[in-house]
Amino acid sequence: MKKLSLKSIAIVAIAATSLMACNPLNKMSKYAENIKYNVVPNPLEVHADSVEVSISAKFPPNFFHKLATMSAKPVLKNSDGEVVKEFKELKMIGVEADGDGQKVDFEKGGTVSYTDKIPYDAAMENVTMTIVAVAGYKTKTKEFETVKIADGTITTSTMAQTDARPILGKDNFKKxxxxxxxxxxxxxxxxxxxxxxxxxxxxxxxxxxxxxxxxxxxxxxxxxxxxxxxxxxxxxxxxxxxxxxxxxxxxxxxxxxxxxxxxxxxxxxxxxxxxxxxxxxxxxxxxxxxxxxxxxxxxxxxxxxxxxxxxxxxxxxxxxxxxxxxxxxxxxxxxxxxxxxxxxxxARTNEEITQLTKSDPSVLSIEELLYAATLSNDLEEKMRVYKLAKTQYPKDWRGHNNVGYIYVLKNDMTAAKTEFDAAAGVNKNATVSNNQGVVALFGGDVSEAKEMFSAASGAGAEVNYNKGIVAVKQADYSDAVSKFGSENTFNSALAKVLNGDNEGALKAIEASEAKDSAEGYYLKAIIGARTANKELMNNNLKSAIAKDSNLKTKAMNDAEFLKFRTDADFAAK
Incomplete structure (x- = not known):
């Protein structure tokens, strides 16, 4: 093999240097690791069924060529490396480049930022956020090495329970x-x-x-x-x-x-x-x-x-x-x-009224029929009597309303809606509006539910509780805490967690009927993680998983516990 002369080596070196000067993308790619990305929040969080993120990118001096362009797209990848969601592109250009984008100075460098929001779905729970960046210069492009910039996703807000409360049309029966x-x-x-x-x-x-x-x-x-x-x-x-x-x-x-x-x-x-x-x-x-x-x-x-x-x-x-x-x-x-x-x-005795609902209900007044339904704890018996009330007294809204109420308890929202709409046709009052809101909320129509609950003000304490659920789902956590007031339920505790009051949340969940449920234990574990109380976290995770084994997988994927995934006690759950 012929040896290259010193002259030949010099020519090759000059040619390479000239090529680098003509194509600045290689230098940008080489030093792309010096770009500092900041993501807020990190880990990502779900609020109002969406994930909103603010990203800033700080470029070092002497990096961004004056005529270069660059697009950076944040994407979410699952544990298998598959892209499950994409955010919009962030576009940047050099100070002398043509096109759209935020300008970055070559000599001084600079910081660019943007915000985007996308709907949440379950595939986004256990993901990493990476940046797919492509730079351009004249007719050439170069893709930079993918960089991880954040983890995802805290989904605690999605734990809100739809335990909206319907309201009965009360009887005016007097003994x-x-x-x-x-x-x-x-x-x-x-x-x-x-x-x-x-x-x-x-x-x-x-x-x-x-x-x-x-x-x-x-x-x-x-x-x-x-x-x-x-x-x-x-x-x-x-x-x-x-x-x-x-x-x-x-x-x-x-x-x-x-x-x-x-x-x-x-x-x-x-x-x-x-x-x-x-x-x-x-x-x-x-x-x-x-x-x-x-x-x-x-x-x-x-x-x-x-x-x-x-x-x-x-x-x-x-x-x-x-x-x-x-x-x-x-x-x-x-x-x-x-x-x-x-x-x-x-008035007739309870026994007489109950018997007449079976033998001769036509002699009973609307107040007696509505009262008769309260004498039984059996939903089917209540339904039977309320149906008598709506049939015998079609111009009284309470019959339809109370049949709808029982349908809500039986989780038949289609039938409940039919009855509440019929009640509204007779008398569109605050109680009926609340109940229409309950059906809308169970159906996932938060905006419609909010409108109905606004029209239901004054119908009872149930309305404020229902407004609290809407506030959680719309990520207005301070308002949710206010609407729930002194209620001690899973939702009121969740609202306090999301509003930053972990101590108040723990007191609320411990005073609630949900304290010994799988969801209750899991929420207490989250409070433990947020307050760095490992004992509280681990003990309650153990109890939650004992109640519902599916929560073991959820906990391993839940970014609430991201810092503890390598912890031996956590992994042993």
Missing amino acids: VIPRSVKADINYLIQQSNVRSSELSDEDMKALKAFVENAVANEFVFKGVTIDAYASPDGELTINDNLANNRAKTAGNSIGKILKKNKVEAAKTEGFITENGKGEDWEGFKTAMNASDIKDKELIIRILSMSSDGEKRETEIKNLAATYVEIADKILPQLRRSNITINADEM
Whole structure:
């Protein structure tokens, strides 16, 4: 073989140097490891079903050729090296290059940055983020060596449970229903005897009918109150006695009616309370205000100027012509006894109501039917009775609503939606809006659920809890904590974790029904990892996996435990 002369070697060296100068991509590729990438957050995190990332790239001086271009695409690769997701490209150009991109100075270097957000899917759970960078110069391109820049992905926010709370349409059933009837007995001037014509007036007929009905339906009579009055004309002492006598004669008349109908309670001492009220100046003032008497304003002023009855009467009588009209139109209606009979209607017993839902539900009121459903803990029995309610009382929204409520508990959201929509067709109220929001949330329509829950404000504590779930799913964790308030549930604890309150989260999960569940233990393990409490993390991971063996694989892939993957105690789970 011929040996190269010194002259030949020099020519080759000059040619290589010239080639390097003509193609700066080789130098850029050689020193690409000096590019410093910073990723926030790292590890990547899921919030509101998306992964958002901010990336900055710092270029050293004398690196980025003035006429070069460069594109850097962040990609996510699984453990097999397969690309499962790509983010948008970050484009850069030299200071003298044409095209789109952020400019990077050759002599000083520089920093470029960008933000991108992509939807999350399960393939992104256990991944690494790498940069695929390609530089260009004139017609030439060169791909740089792939560089890992971040890990992924913390998926804790996706653990939110859809335990949205529907609301029942409450019954207004009362075991005791107060009933009463009122009537008046009017008297002639200076008289206290009860005229037979008064006992035949329509209000007295209604009173007698009330007593007969109450006896027939076994009402419990509570008592009778009689307030008797005299008109404010004449001597005060006489009028006081007259009012007392009128109370007694009215009491005697009512006593006879009760005796005739065999009301046993009426035999009790004090059952009828007779109150002689004396002169009825308040009634006089009310009647005057309602009248068309010419001087009524003047008379009302007289009443306000003095509380002395005799002085009032004298002043009014001085208005001679007017007093004649008062004596004719106002005073007669004040000579009276006001009678009130009070009784309690006793509702059917629980046993009677339950039996009637099976034998003759048509006799039951809507309130009785809704109440009947609460007497059983069996969902099928509740459903049967609520269906009776919606069939018998189609214009009452609660029947459809409560059938829908049971469907939610049975996880049949399609049927629940049909019932809630029917309830809304009858009465679109806050309770129904909440329940429509519950169905939307179970169906994954967070925006629709949020709108429905906003319209449901005031329907009950359930609404705020449901708003809390929406807030978690929309990554508004401080609002979620606020909406959950003092609730101690898995979701309220999760919201605290995501809001940075690990201590509060641990207290909430320990006070919740989920504390001994697989998910509860797993969340406590995450709290342990976030607070670097290995004992808390390892003990709860062990308990979680004992409850659900699938959580072992999840834990190994979960970036919450990234720092502990090589830890012997963690790996032994």
